[in-house]
Amino acid sequence: MIADTEDMRIRRRFAIVVVMFTVLFVVLMGRFFWIQIVRGDEYRERARVSFTTTERLPARRGKILDQNGEVLAKNVAAFHLKILPHALRDPAVRAPVMNRLAAILTLTHAEKDQLEHEIEDHLENKQGWIEIELGRPLVSTTCPYDGNDLALVTPETAAANALLQCPVCGIVHEAVTGDAERCPHDGARLTWDADKHSATCPKCKRSYVTAPVCPNDGGLLQALDHNLQCPECKRRFTDEVAVLKSSLSELPGVHIETEFVRTYPQPFIASHLLGYMNLVTAEDRAASPGVYPLDARVGRAGVEAALESVLRGRAGEAEYFKGADKSLVRGFRPAESGLDVRLTIDAKLQREVRQAMRYQRSGAAVALDPRTGAVLALYSTPGYDPNVWSQGIPKDVWEETAANPYHPMMNKALTAFAPGSVYKIVTSLAGLDLGLVTPEDTMHCPGYYEFAGRRFRCHARSGHGYVNMEEAIKGSCDVYFYKLGEKIGMDRLAHYGEMFGFGEATGIEIGERTGRVPTKAFHETTPLGFQPGLTLSTAIGQGALTASPLQVARAFAAVANGGHLMQARLVDAYLNENGQVVQRFLPVEEARLAATPEELATIREGLVRVVNDSNGTGKEARLDTVVVAGKTGTAEAAQSRPGADEELRRWLKDDHAWFAAYAPADDPQIVVVVFLEHGRGGGHNAAPVAKVILEAWLRLGLYHPRPIAPGDLEDDEHAGHDHGGDLDHEHASAGGPP
């Protein structure tokens, strides 16, 4: 009995133990279920993140090209030599590395010692990589002194004598024989030292030796086997980057970092147009999260800023395991290069525009294709060097720029100023279209107009006499337009101004000021309120009216092309890395002028006479080869500025000078607007500049005369448009009709 009970008890205890262990094992299984199934993804992600390091693969920024593919902005590789001192802690490892580096970089003994000191100093105090300052960039394929592409040394270009460098002082000598009398480079008589071991050329200052011993310090000279030469400065180099990179396996703890630096090969021709780059700010980083690393540079003005998202591309990412042999993790995303931007700008013309503007203190010039609205040149002066601004602006440059009274950072082609008489095309068309005046109607100009108890003067004090519209335009008769403006009225005039695109965005891709077309309502918000006399001022382009040179160019393009108000365009296409067009931008007609061909013809005839009549105000823009049509503008713009010196005060008092032209008058292919801030007279100062630009345009062969064909004349209305379409589809870059 007792034994039985004992047996049962034992069995019960065993059952308890069996259940206990089974439960424990089920708990373990549950734990694995929890970790691996329920939260598996989360733990996997955490494991990935905590054991890997993500390296950013910077994207190549897109280039900016002109319409013919000429490079306006590009990226140049700069190389940085970095050393990890802790990898060189062991002197047995360090010695061969230092010797190899010294040989590749042709370091002098002093430079090598300094480098070693730097490494030892770093070993004691700090962690991580140090960048080695050589006092010059690492040489790769461009000359570190002038940026020219290096050429291989050929037998023809090779120096006749071997080059020898002293490892102590670093001076390079040329080997010559002791009987040489003249410098092999320039033929000057050599100056030999007393014991005939070394000589110098008094002209080119080259040093010659007869034995491989440095004449200065007795160092044993070593032959340089530089195989590259700068075609410009004739200095000779080795592709250090290539040699270093191929030797990296023998150079533990040495690393070459490549950085792309934005460079503008022709810095001053289009600084405002292109803009510049500078360091990303906290706001930029907040505005587009995850796009910019801390040391990124962002486009700040012009195309660089406006097309930042197109140009910058998308940085890639490579994930490495921490510490390990840099084996890649699965998540690897290559960088996507930014798209190249091809502009409608013609760099050749842009350079000529700069030439034409070179004597002007402050102003802008715009060239536009009236058929397409494509901006061919857009220049503002004074300018700045975007290369300097992109490298982190030096303090003195910054202060100098800020103090410059002519505002070098302002793009005056896209800033609104009082347009003056160039605005009279708007008043003319309004008058004709509203039926307030016919082309033949004449008005009398005695030199002034009495209105509301005030005398409104004409710029011609003695008056123009009786003038019709064409004559009024030709002579820029203010009285004619005062009277016309009075009839039109403020708001109707504003309506026509807006029809010409004034007071509105031109459609250009980079930042612009839209200016102002005043209305009664606008003036009522000002302290003085609306005065009827303001209508008269506005009618001749004065008063509260402002317009940018580009807006003026667009309005003249509309007159030139038969009434099509084209959107101004600066960007022709986006191209991928291989130069293939990714996206093409076609001309856009924004609006059409409410004008009959006859009305426009009247105005155009007036514009032709401005330039071509012997007493036209713009006769200084006349060309013999093509008929130019245009309009002068001299806008009163006297300003005062606190702290201005005498000269500046005088300048500020002067009028703005405008000249807007298109050519040829019967087949307009270019609109040129020249604006000179406080440049005095439109006819005397601005028109000659426009003439120089038009001459350059012809000289460059950018004008393509239409082959005269039967029926050509009836086609006038569509010609410009068709031509434009043609050009855009096929030959924007090649130029010229087939």
Added chain:
Amino acid sequence: MKRGQSSFLDRTNILAFIVMLALAAVSLLAQSNANYYAGGDYYQRQVIWIVIGGAVFFGAAIIDLRLIERAAYMFYAVCVALLVLTLLIGTAEEQMEFKRWIHLGAFNIQASEFAKLGTILALARYIHADKERLPGEGQPDPSPYDLRDLLKPAAIVMLPMPLILLQPDLGTALMLIFVAATMLLIEGVRRRAIIVSVLSLLVVIPVAWKTGLIQEYQKDRIYKLVDQTWEKVDEETGMIIETRTTQVEQAIWAIGSGGFLGQGNRGANKARLGKLPELHNDFVAPLVAEERGFIGMVALLFLFWIMVMWALRTAQDSRSHFCRLVAVGIASLFGWQVFINIGMVTGMLPVVGLPLPFLSYGGSSLIMWMLSLGILFNIAVKRGRM
């Protein structure tokens, strides 16, 4: 199943034998892959230990069980002597302050591994002899153990305990308590004795905590387990020198990365898993879990469970009291050690440092397990008849 006629050919014995071979195979695979991830030559050495262990296993499986009973105290004494020796001339692994090994030419002996088996054998022999004592009418005393009766068995456990704790090796020390408790549970202990024991533990642990008997690093492990934001701060510099994102957290990430099907053979991140400390040893389970996934771990736990269940059945079927106690001891040692090891690498239990039976690398551990399972097979085949 027909009882009484057990032999090696008993189906459950064959199953257990196959499971044991399977565990040995898993062990070799895991060690080989651990070599791949973390480097080392543990796989090659584990092969040698399994071969030697195989010989030990067969020796233990055919030896006369009476010989084992007779040698129990001797074995125990040798183990204790080795523990003392370890403290005197023991060596430590690099960077660790633990003295766990006796350096012996080409290999090291970890005495604490054998001490577990020694304690089981000594305890079994003592309890057996104690119960076989014939008070009064010559019947074995069936009454459960009371507090007074527990003193001597407790002394058997407590003799090696401080020696192990001084190494320090909290895991093995705890194992002795768990195993002894399970053995006594099977023997039967009065409720009063259980309550008093538990209460005294509740007193001893805080005292040990306060007096420094529990080492700082062991306290840290418990903090890490409990406090999600645990950080160890250097008092002088104020810098965080260790966070919870250490061993166990990394082990859990590895296990979690395995998901349902696992990353496949050698499919885990070499650089990451290779950095997990003790990958060959205590933390071999995360390796298997990451490679084989949930499915693999269920299978592995099932193998372990079969071994425990078979060992308990062997114990239950044992005719001899001594054999039953030995079998229970080995079964519970196996079961507890699997539970504590996996519980610790999955973050349920503090890291006390216990290898996973069979899978973890270690000559002493493997030989001890081969010896134990050999004895178990011996008992199973003979149905516990001495």
